[in-house]
């Protein structure tokens with residue numbers, strides 16, 4: 001059975017109003033990674049880190065999936081083979097668009113984690129320092145986000161998927177953060193055809209067999225329509 005593995009980044013949620021990281025107005029232009037997105041930052045100033053993720057969580061609940069998320073959900077419904085989305089994004093727009101096979105390798109804004117007992121639960125809209133874990137009551141709750149220096153989630157699913165993909169498609173990512181930045185090369189070496197759908201050429205565009213540039217809301221639905229047409 002044919003298998004399509006899709007990697008998405010902040011670019012697919014940009015037209016839903018959620019900020020990217022490395023564009024001009026990106027999140028890393030407004031905040032220093034070492035202040036809000038590392039385990040050390042959380043130990044040093046948990047209130048600042050909670051504030052950063054509370055703001056992003058509030059934005060994510062107000063955002064709506066766009067037609068690019070919708071096109072990937074259509075692909076999963078109508079494609080006769082297998083479709084897996086590996087997302088670097090922490091919003092839930094893929095799921096709200098109807099995609100079911102989604103791996104959040106960098107965690108999720110709607111998840112909370114206890115770093116004492118590893119219990120996970122649905123995050124409240126606002127997380128605060130001192131919130132108690134519902135399981136062990138420790139005041140050790142944190143956003144269930146994979147920070148820089150931590151191990152991404154889902155590697156046990158991602159690695160085999162990359163090795164068995166027939167088609168690997170990267171959408172809306174600048175390809176600057178590992179391990180995701182190496183996925184195109186890895187799946188290509190294992191025999192997949194690799195396609196980049198992005199706003200503009202990125203540093204790692206040369207890793208791909210095929211590229212389509214433009215807004216995700218234009219390029220992704222067109223690409224999905226082409227894939228489905230080729231197989232009917």
Ligand code: APR
Nearest residue numbers: 009010011014020021022088172173174175177199215216
């Ligand atoms: N349509 C398609 N692509 C877009 C759009 C759009 N409307 N707007 C921006 N892009 C592209 C940019 O050109 C860029 O290539 O999306 C990409 C966004 O890149 P980044 O901001 O670096 O985001 P991403 O690649 O997802 O970052 C990866 O870095 O900071 C960590 O954990 C964070 O998951 C994130 C990871």
